[in-house]
Amino acid sequence: MKPGFNIDTGQDPPRSITTMQDEWIDIHFRQPVYTSNTVPTFAQELIDFIADFLFDEPVQLARCCLVCRAWYFSARHHLLERTVQSTQALDDLVRILMSRNNRSYGRALRHLTIREHPTKAFAHTFPLRVPASRLSQLTMLSFSQLDWTLKRPHACFFKHLAYFASVTSLILERCRFRHTDELRTTIHALPSLELLSLDSVVFHTLSPDAVRPAFQFRQTLRTLEFWHVAASGDPMAVADGQHLPQCMLDLLALYLTVVKLSLRRTRLLSTSQLFSFIDAFPALRHLHIEGDPLRRSEEPQVFRKSASSDQVIGTAETEVATALTTVRLSEVSSAFALTLIELLVNRNYALEELYVTLDDAPSPALQLAIRECLRQSGPALTEFLWGYRSDILTFWHPGRGDLDLLPPPLTYNTNLHRLTMYFATSSSLGMLWVLGALLALFSQMNSPNLQDAHVAFITYDSVDPALYTVADPALTGTVATFESILSRPEFSDLPPASITVSFRVYNDLHADGDEPTSPASTAEMLHTSSEAVRAILVPLFSSWLARGVMVLELPDGSRISDHPPHHNGGEGAVPGGPVPTSSSLLVLATFAIGHLLVVAFVSLFVLSVSCVSKRAR
Numbered sequence: 001m002k003p004g005f006n007i008d009t010g011q012d013p014p015r016s017i018t019t020m021q022d023e024w025i026d027i028h029f030r031q032p033v034y035t036s037n038t039v040p041t042f043a044q045e046l047i048d049f050i051a052d053f054l055f056d057e058p059v060q061l062a063r064c065c066l067v068c069r070a071w072y073f074s075a076r077h078h079l080l081e082r083t084v085q086s087t088q089a090l091d092d093l094v095r096i097l098m099s100r101n102n103r104s105y106g107r108a109l110r111h112l113t114i115r116e117h118p119t120k121a122f123a124h125t126f127p128l129r130v131p132a133s134r135l136s137q138l139t140m141l142s143f144s145q146l147d148w149t150l151k152r153p154h155a156c157f158f159k160h161l162a163y164f165a166s167v168t169s170l171i172l173e174r175c176r177f178r179h180t181d182e183l184r185t186t187i188h189a190l191p192s193l194e195l196l197s198l199d200s201v202v203f204h205t206l207s208p209d210a211v212r213p214a215f216q217f218r219q220t221l222r223t224l225e226f227w228h229v230a231a232s233g234d235p236m237a238v239a240d241g242q243h244l245p246q247c248m249l250d251l252l253a254l255y256l257t258v259v260k261l262s263l264r265r266t267r268l269l270s271t272s273q274l275f276s277f278i279d280a281f282p283a284l285r286h287l288h289i290e291g292d293p294l295r296r297s298e299e300p301q302v303f304r305k306s307a308s309s310d311q312v313i314g315t316a317e318t319e320v321a322t323a324l325t326t327v328r329l330s331e332v333s334s335a336f337a338l339t340l341i342e343l344l345v346n347r348n349y350a351l352e353e354l355y356v357t358l359d360d361a362p363s364p365a366l367q368l369a370i371r372e373c374l375r376q377s378g379p380a381l382t383e384f385l386w387g388y389r390s391d392i393l394t395f396w397h398p399g400r401g402d403l404d405l406l407p408p409p410l411t412y413n414t415n416l417h418r419l420t421m422y423f424a425t426s427s428s429l430g431m432l433w434v435l436g437a438l439l440a441l442f443s444q445m446n447s448p449n450l451q452d453a454h455v456a457f458i459t460y461d462s463v464d465p466a467l468y469t470v471a472d473p474a475l476t477g478t479v480a481t482f483e484s485i486l487s488r489p490e491f492s493d494l495p496p497a498s499i500t501v502s503f504r505v506y507n508d509l510h511a512d513g514d515e516p517t518s519p520a521s522t523a524e525m526l527h528t529s530s531e532a533v534r535a536i537l538v539p540l541f542s543s544w545l546a547r548g549v550m551v552l553e554l555p556d557g558s559r560i561s562d563h564p565p566h567h568n569g570g571e572g573a574v575p576g577g578p579v580p581t582s583s584s585l586l587v588l589a590t591f592a593i594g595h596l597l598v599v600a601f602v603s604l605f606v607l608s609v610s611c612v613s614k615r616a617r
Contacts, residue, residue, distance in 0.1 A: 044070060044074075047070055047071055047074045048074045050064075050074075051064055051071070051074040051075040051078060052078075054075070054078070055078045055082075056089075056092050056096070058079060058096060058102050058104075058105035058108075059101060059102060059105075061075045061078050061079050062075075062079070062104075062105075065079075079105065079108045079109070080108065080109065080110045080111065081109070081110060081111035081112070081113070082109060082111075082112055082113070083113040083115060084112070084113065084114050084115065084126075085115045085117065086117050086120070086122065087117070087120060087122040090122055090125070090126065090129060090130070093130065094129055094130060094131075097130065097131065097134040097135070098131075098134070103134070106134035106135050106136070106137075107136055107137050108137070109135055109137065109138055110137060110138060110139050110140060111138075111139070111140040111141075111142070112135070112138055112140070112141055112142070113142040113143075113144060113171075114126050114141075114142065114143050114144070115144040115145055116143075116144065116145040116146050116147065118145070121147075121150075121151040123143060123146055124151055124152075124153040124154065124157055127157055127160035127161040127163070127164070128154075128156055128157065128160050132160070132163035132164045132165075133163070135164065135166070136166060137166060138164060138166050138167055139166060139167060139168050139169060140167070140168070140169040140170075140171065141164065141167045141169070141170055141171070141190075142170075142171040142172075142173065143170075143171070143172050143173070143175060144173040144174060144175070145173070145174050145175070146172070146175040146176065146177075147175070147176045148175075148176060148177050148178055148182055149176050149177070149178050149204045152178070158185050158186065158188075158189040159189075161186070161189040161190065162189045162190070162191060164190060165190075165191050165192055166192065167190050167192060167193065168192050168193060168194045168195060169193075169194065169195040169196075169197070170186070170187070170190060170193055170195070170196050170197070171197040171199065172186075172196075172197070172198050172199065172201050173197075173199040173200065173227075174199065174200045174201075175200075175201050175202075176201075176202055176203075176204065177201070177202075177203050177204065178203070178204045178205060179203055179204065179205040179247075180203060180247050180248055180251045183201070183203075183248070183251065184251055187218075187221070188218060191218065191220075192220060193218070193220055193221060194220060194221060194222045194223060195221075195222065195223040195224075195225070196221060196223070196224055196225070196252075197225040197227065198225065198226050198227065198248075199226075199227035199228075200227065200228055201248070202242075202245075203245055203247065203248065219255065219256060219257040220257065221255040221257055221258055222257060222258065222259045222260065223258070223259065223260040223261075223262075224252060224255070224258045224260070224261050224262070225261075225262040225264070226244065226262065226263050226264060226266045227264050227265065227266070228242075228264065228265040228266045228267065242267060243266075243267040243268055243269050244266055244267065244268055246269075246273070249273070249277050253277060253280035253281070255281075256280075256281065256282060256283065257283055258281045258283065258284060259281075259283055259284060259285045259286065260284075260285065260286040260287075260288075261278070261281065261284055261286070261287055261288070262288040262289075262290075263288070263289045263290070263293055264288075264289075264290040264291065265290060265291045266291075266293055267293055267294075268293045268294060270294070271294060271339060274293060274294070275343065282323065283323060284323055284324055285323060285324060285325050285326060286324075286325070286326040286328075287324060287326065287327050287328070288327075288328040288330070289328070289329055289330070289332065289340070290328075290330040290331055290332075291330070291331055291332065292332050292333050292336045293336070294336060294339075324344075324349055324351070325350075325351060325352040325353065326351065326352060326353040326354075327340070327344065327349075327351055327353070327354055327355070328353075328355040329355065329356045329357065330355070330357050331357060331358075331359050332356075332357075332358060332359070333358065333359060333360055334358055334360050334361065334362050334363045334366050334388075335363070337356055337358060337362075337366055338363065338365055338366040338369055341356075341366065341369040341370060341373050342369055344373050344376075345369060345372050345373050345376060348376060349373070349376065349377070350376060350377050350378065350380040351373070351377045351380065351381055352377075352380055352381060352382050352383070353381070353382065353383040353384075354373065354374075354377065354381060354383070354384050354385070355383075355384075355385040356370065356385065356386055356387070357385065357386075357387040357388070357422075358387070358388035358389065359388075359389060360388065360389065360390075361388055361389070361390035361391070361405060362388050362405065367408065370386070370408045371408050371409060374408055374409070374410060374412060374413060375411075375412045377412075377413065378412045378413065378414070379412075379413065379414050379415040380415070381413045381415065381416060382415055382416060382417045382418065383416075383417060383418040383419075384410070384413065384416060384418075384419055384420075385419075385420040385421070386407065386408065386420075386421050387420075387421060387422040387423070387424070388405075388423065388424070389424040389425065389426070390405060390423070390424070390425050391425065391426055391427060405423075406436060406437050406440040406441075407421055407437055407440055407441040409440075409444035410441075410444055410445045410446065410447065411444050411445075411446055412446075413446070413447055414446050414447050414448070414449075415447060415449055416445070416447035416449065416450055417447075417449055417450065417451045417452070418450075418451060418452045418453070419445075419450065419452070419453040419454070419455075420453075420454050420455075421441070421454070421455045421456070422455070422456040422457070422458060423437065423456070423457055423458065424457075424458035424459070424460075425458070425459050425460070425461070426459075426460045426461065427459070427461050428459065428461045428462050428463070428464045429457055429458075429459035429461070429462070429463050429464060429503075429505075430464045431463065431464060431532055431533070431536050432464075434457055434536075434537075435478065435536065435540075437455075437457075438455070438501070438537075438540075439478070439481070439482070439485070441455065442482075442485050442486065443481075443485050445490065446490055447490060448489070448490045448491075448492075448493060450490075450491075450494065450498065451495060451498060452495075452498055453498065453499050453500070454500045454502070455500070455501050455502070456501075456502045456503075456504065457501075457502070457503050457504070458503075458504045458506070459503075459504070459505055459506070459507075460506050460507065461505075461507060462505060462507060462525050462528075462529055463503065463505060463528075463529035463532050463533060463555060464532070478540070479539060479540060482540045482541070483543060486541065486543050486544055487543060491544075491549075494544075494547075494549040495549070496548050496549060497548065497549065497550070497551050497561065498549055498550075499544060499549055499550040499551070500550070500551045500552075500553065501537065501541075501550070501551075501552050501553070502552075502553035503529070503530075503533055503553060503554060503555045504555065505525070505526060505529050505555040507522065507525060526555050526556040527556060529554075529555040529556075530554040530555050530556040530558065533552075533554055533555065534552075534554060534560070537552055538552070538560065545560065545561070545562055546562065548561065548562055
């Protein structure tokens with residue numbers, strides 16, 4: 001699983017801007033709770049270390065799960081997944097499964113990985129030795145480093161593999177097959193297979209195999225994933241730049257029930273090969289491409305919309321194309337993004353989710369194509385992500401006709417629920433450009449159903465404080481314009497804290513990259529950048545901050561979630577003193593009301609006592 005770049009964390013980002021919508025690995029963790037301070041405590045790392053030593057003792061792991069929450073989460077993942085890397089490990093697994101006391105372990109196991117030994121092959125005996133009946137809840141099966149060019153499996157391998165009827169996901173990582181017939185037989189052996197992931201899979205013979213006329217393809221496959229990891233020095237890894245063989249594409253194109261297709265760091269020969277492979281799946285709904293699958297072209301980019309794109313409805317090609325609803329382009333170049341967006345536009349796609357993250361700046365042709373794609377999607381679009389990295393994000397001139405590098409308009413997307421945008425630059429981030437980007441974004445947004453929006457500005461240098469306050473002559477009338485935009489009816493029902501505008505500054509190294517900056521200079525830079533952001537954006541978004549619908553994250557890590565009242569320094573103002581916020585005022589009011597209720601109750605009690613005493617006399 002490839003982690004993405006999370007703009008919500010304060011950790012150092014990678015050198016290249018990676019996708020923000022990738023899946024993250026959930027780490028389930030709970031701190032241990034001790035009933036007494038006199039009892040010796042264990043560090044969590046020590047608890048994990050103990051659980052790791054018991055990876056092949058399911059009974060002991062089950063007992064660890066009963067100690068407390070911390071021990072439970074350390075031992076539980078060993079019960080859910082297991083990796084077998086040798087003949088001895090396979091023998092241990094068989095012994096555990098056949099033991100009368102460990103039958104519950106087989107029902108708990110969900111993910112099993114068989115990693116072939118480089119010198120002593122054993123994977124070809126796995127389904128013959130491991131009883132599938134003891135793994136009734138196994139859903140994911142992984143084979144790693146198989147080399148069937150040297151050790152061919154027996155026919156009984158596939159016969160016994162078919163007994164694993166509960167397996168719905170098959171992962172083949174760095175495997176070598178003699179030809180595609182072996183891959184086809186492996187896929188066909190699993191009767192309930194829904195997900196197939198191929199990571200650096202190669203074939204000894206690249207000539208296309210003749211499909212047997214009597215061969216029936218099980219149409220249960222729903223998700224198809226391709227991965228490519230180039231590792232130097234690894235004999236099982238795919239060479240960098242090697243493209244997917246046509247024989248494998250022809251084989252997988254016969255599974256017509258594929259709904260989700262992912263191409264991650266893979267290579268294809270041409271654009272026509274890519275489009276032909278996509279068109280082979282009539283039920284395709286979700287397309288995810290990470291990294292350029294084609295060689296980058298140096299030709300100038302021009303957006304070409306087909307003249308007949310509005311008249312292709314009803315044709316066979318359109319019926320295939322209109323099934324696509326979700327497109328994710330992660331870390332691709334502007335040139336490739338333009339190629340695919342042109343396809344979407346010319347086929348009249350009405351997308352529900354569109355994610356585009358670039359590793360460079362968008363070209364003018366791509367910006368035009370994105371606008372046309374958003375227009376065609378219209379109210380169908382519910383989620384949109386747009387992000388890129390540019391060398392310069394500094395200047396913006398109010399009143400200019402062009403919107404170079406500014407956010408695309410969302411005028412026609414009236415049912416947008418979730419919006420994410422990030423803009424990264426390796427140079428100083430100009431607040432004047434930030435102002436233009438926010439103005440262009442919110443002024444052209446017409447969705448009354450917006451539930452979550454996150455706009456992030458990332459710089460690897462600093463925030464340019466040249467434009468320090470909204471009183472600058474260049475911003476004449478900007479505050480009034482922002483107030484009119486933010487008070488539109490489309491934004492009247494925003495949920496609390498639904499809008500987030502964040503700034504991240506990463507400047508740990510000098511420009512030469514070999515000498516780190518001092519902590520004092522870094523702190524001073526973060527403070528200056530934060531003050532520049534605060535002085536400009538807090539007055540502009542004062543209405544949203546007062547309503548509690550916006551969160552402003554500054555470069556120094558501080559957050560502003562409500563707008564303090566203005567103090568003009570006149571009578572009653574305390575220079576430099578703390579300014580009460582709406583949350584603190586609410587606490588004070590609650591405390592005052594509670595105090596009054598207590599006083600009233602005590603007064604009534606004293607009055608009643610005095611009345612009783614008078615009657616007694």
